[in-house]
Amino acid sequence: MGEFKHLVIVKFKADVVVEEILKGLEKLVAEIDAVKSFEWGQDSESQEMLTQGFTHAILMTFNKKDDYTVFLSHPKHAEFSATFSTVIEKIVLLDFPATLVKPPPPAAAKEEV
Amino acid sequence: MGEFKHLVIVKFKADVVVEEILKGLEKLVAEIDAVKSFEWGQDSESQEMLTQGFTHAILMTFNKKDDYTVFLSHPKHAEFSATFSTVIEKIVLLDFPATLVKPPPPAAAKEEV
Numbered sequence A, B: 001m002g003e004f005k006h007l008v009i010v011k012f013k014a015d016v017v018v019e020e021i022l023k024g025l026e027k028l029v030a031e032i033d034a035v036k037s038f039e040w041g042q043d044s045e046s047q048e049m050l051t052q053g054f055t056h057a058i059l060m061t062f063n064k065k066d067d068y069t070v071f072l073s074h075p076k077h078a079e080f081s082a083t084f085s086t087v088i089e090k091i092v093l094l095d096f097p098a099t100l101v102k103p104p105p106p107a108a109a110k111e112e113v
Helices: A018-031 A065-072 A075-087 A108-111 B018-031 B065-072 B076-085 B108-110
Strands: A005-012 A037-042 A056-062 A086-098 A098-100 B002-014 B037-042 B056-062 B088-097 B099-102
Touching: A005 A065, A005 B002, A018 A037, A018 A056, A018 A075, A018 B065, A018 B099, A037 B065, A037 B088, A056 B088, A075 A086, A086 B037, A086 B056, A098 B018, B002 B065, B018 B037, B018 B076, B056 B065, B076 B088
Parallel strands: none
Antiparallel strands: A005 A056, A005 A086, A037 A056, A037 B099, A098 B037, B002 B056, B002 B088, B037 B056
16 A cells, blocks of 8 residues: 545635745644645646636645544644635545556656656 | 646546546556656545545656646547546646655655654
8 A cells, every 4th residue: 555645726715825825834744744745836727627716736645544644633734724724715635545657767867858 | 946747636427437547547658758657546535525526636747847748749648638538527637836845755764654
């Protein structure tokens, strides 16, 4: 069994300072060891038909599902979620054991490009 | 600038054999070198309120946006997309340069858990 992923896609309310939210998220994951890695991105293609209005993806990776459970029940997560829920217009969450079909090549391969 | 990600979340039509679609996807990314890595997952928590009915996440990683462009314009991608579009009930796509805030620890750290 591989890693467990917590994926959030979101459209923020119009007046929200997204940078502050992301900073809060960064602080949150830094404080909770159970989160193995965290990355996010803002859609750069802006094809409304494809994005359905969603703009940001947030992806957390855990070594195992138990670590995700630890994260979920962490008081700081509850605190952050309470704030987060006030700034979003819409959201989809998917939580899943990840199947890595095409693993990235060794880091050295990156240099060859 | 970091990696570029192609994220797809999807709800398949009721009569679709998802395994076959994923097998096709696996074949596709294996054939196109521009795709650095590929992973997918099926939501295991099934909280309809949170998933909005979406069940699967598909995540492709590219070393740079140009590689994503190569992938998009690849004839095999066009071929696969034509099939894919017939099996989905709903879909959201987000394409973004990824910001890695909390990088995963060195592989060795995994063993300590």
